[in-house]
Amino acid sequence: MTSSTPHLLFINGDWQASAAGRYSEVHSPANGDLLGRVTEATAADVDLAIDAAEQAFASWRLTTALSRANLLLKLNQLIERDRDALAHTITREMGKPLKEAQGELNYCIDLIRFAAENARRIEGDIIPGSRSGEQILIQRLPHGVIAGIAAWNFPAALLGRKLGPALAAGNTVVLKPHELTPLTGLALAGLIKEAGFPPGVINIVTGGIEVGQRLVASPKVKLVTMTGSTAAGKKIMAAAADTLKEVRLELGGKAPFIVMEDADLDAAVEAAVKARFQNAGQICTSNERTLVHASIYDRFVEKLLARVKTLKVGDPLAADTEMGPKVSAGELEKVDAMVQRARQQGARLLTGGERLHGEAYDRGHYYAPTVLDGVTGEMDIARQEVFGPVLSLFKVKDFEHALQLANASDYGLSAYVFTNNLQYLMRLSTDLDFGEIYVNREGGEAAQGFHHGYGDSGLGGEDGKYGLDAYSRHKTVYLNAAKARD
Known part of the structure; x- marks a missing residue:
């Protein structure tokens, strides 16, 4: 046809x-x-x-x-x-x-x-x-x-x-x-x-x-x-x-991605990138808030930026492309407005933050993989679903602080936790208020599981x-x- x-x-x-x-x-x-x-x-x-x-x-x-x-x-x-x-x-x-x-x-x-x-x-x-x-x-x-x-x-x-x-x-x-x-x-x-x-x-x-x-x-x-x-x-x-x-x-979702002090950093970084930039961030289970323990924060951010900057953005039909365009011009403009608003509210732009330009991008709706630092729970971008390729970083003092920030959301679909601490893991089912939780892995539901959320x-x-x-x-x-x- x-x-x-x-x-x-x-x-x-x-x-x-x-x-x-x-x-x-x-x-x-x-x-x-x-x-x-x-x-x-x-x-x-x-x-x-x-x-x-x-x-x-x-x-x-x-x-x-x-x-x-x-x-x-x-x-x-x-x-x-x-x-x-x-x-x-x-x-x-x-x-x-x-x-x-x-x-x-x-x-x-x-x-x-x-x-x-x-x-x-x-x-x-x-x-x-x-x-x-x-x-x-x-x-x-x-x-x-x-x-x-x-x-x-x-x-x-x-x-x-x-x-x-x-x-x-x-x-x-x-x-x-x-x-x-x-x-x-x-x-x-x-x-x-x-x-x-x-x-x-x-x-x-x-x-x-x-x-x-x-x-x-x-x-x-x-x-x-x-x-x-x-x-x-x-x-x-x-x-x-x-x-x-x-x-x-x-x-919708506003998934927290919690990385504790004992996490495997390389595995956590790779999972954080996949959970945020897969499908250009257009997944309800995407990593919307990356909450990293203060003791490993700098090392995590260094590794994260290095990985994000290697992402191949381009023609989605090409075999080596890792991220394609946003689905529409309206979606691209929405995401860019959220990034600029976050910067006005005090977030620091570490990479990206703009529409991609050039012969390979001008006819499409391509947005640069973006990382924001210094994000706080009061900012709009911390509360509203981005649904785009924007990773927001939060520094947390301890597990209690991570739980507090994670649960400070009207959404309750998915969450991620990277830790091998048994005490932390035992508390996930009672204290982390989300319908599905991924532990030490990126997202992706199984057909035999149950995909459901709370709240909004x-x-x-x-x-x-x-x-x-x-x-x-x-x-x-x-x-x-x-x-x-x-």
């Missing part, structure tokens, strides 16, 4: 145009090239997708868990077959380096595989009743139509994270890729069609905020799972209240058996077989 031919909506197992004939353009963040034109769905288009999902649910819910699992595994085979093409699509529209796009697809496959493997493990309970001859049956049943709304930073994995468990549990879905990165989702739609899913089980509609609003407002949608900003998540939660539907919100980082959670649980509801049956007595 050429850039002049618009991509259509995927509804009821086939490609459909919109009667409104509205399209948006997708441009490369690396060089500004036009990558494609994408249909903007109207409210009527979204309703068609929801109706298709509702009609498909009547039969899909009755299919065996094994049948649903086999279709998910078939989709995985097709993703594996087209891995290179899909990775290039992710890189072209989102800007992450090609090797990171390939890693994202590996994770997408893992998420779908976990859901498929556990479709037959969605279990209820049989409980002794309180009356003679009675048993209490607690069943796990699908919700119905589920709306999945994805962010732009992981256009394949976030869709896989939502469709895998939803379908494994017997639901049908309407998925909305982000308007900045819709091409990956539409490529997956082609594979969904090829895999042989029944029409209407998976629908993919593209467009802006109006599409998401229509999905959330529909009384036929029983659950909304959304990954995105905290501001958008709060609006979705408020809108969902009108129809009392369930919401699962995976939102969202509600619910994704992945693993606890994430799968959310895609079914309980029904309690009091089954009494005793004969009625006179």
Whole structure:
């Protein structure tokens, strides 16, 4: 499909145009090239997708868990077959380096595989009743139509994270890729069609905020799972209240990266760089606040700066690129404004702090890997999610000071700790108020784990058996077989 031919909506197992004939353009963040034109769905288009999902649910819910699992595994085979093409699509529209796009697809496959493997493990309970001859049956049943709304930073994995468990549990879905990165989702739609899913089980509609609003407002949608900003998540939660539907919100983060006096400095530096500059810092679990013990602070900063200055920033399709562009001009300008504000408030710029210029950068949205020193908890950059390639350094006196600064946040998604001190480690589960903690390693969730946060980082959670649980509801049956007595 050429850039002049618009991509259509995927509804009821086939490609459909919109009667409104509205399209948006997708441009490369690396060089500004036009990558494609994408249909903007109207409210009527979204309703068609929801109706298709509702009609498909009547039969899909009755299919065996094994049948649903086999279709998910078939989709995985097709993703594996087209891995290179899909990775290039992710890189072209989102800007992450090609090797990171390939890693994202590996994770997408893992998420779908976990859901498929556990479709037959969605279990209820049989409980002794309180009356003679009675048993209490607690069943796990699908919700119905589920709306999945994805962010732009992981256009394949976030869709896989939502469709895998939803379908494994017997639901049908309407998925909305982000308007900045819709091409990956539409490529997956082609594979969904090829895999042989029944029409209407998976629908993919593209467009802006109006599409998401229509999905959330529909009384036929029983659950909304959304990954995105905290501001958008709060609006979705408020809108969902009108129809009392369930919401699962995976939102922003402000992860502390704690480096204590006994840490392996080289390992901590490498992990701090990966956790901050991977995907140009556009990850909700990114290292947003690097808290380093005073006794090792200078040595850590020296090693950190040396490593940051070696980062290869450039064409994300090049094999040696370690960091690509920001996803859009607006995102780049937001990050630069935060850096300049931090400097005005007293932070010291150690490296970076500007948009990159030159023949390799001028057509794209490239920002220099940036390190700020002397950051304090009162600064805006210490409280607001940066979501960009900016590493903020804090000097801490001891473990208590590190915990105090780490917990001084409205977010509670991820945290990192580098130490081998058993006393410190034993306190992580009780004193560090974050949903997931990485100890002596960089980030990166596992499909069998549980990705969830506290506070402004969202509600619910994704992945693993606890994430799968959310895609079914309980029904309690009091089954009494005793004969009625006179």
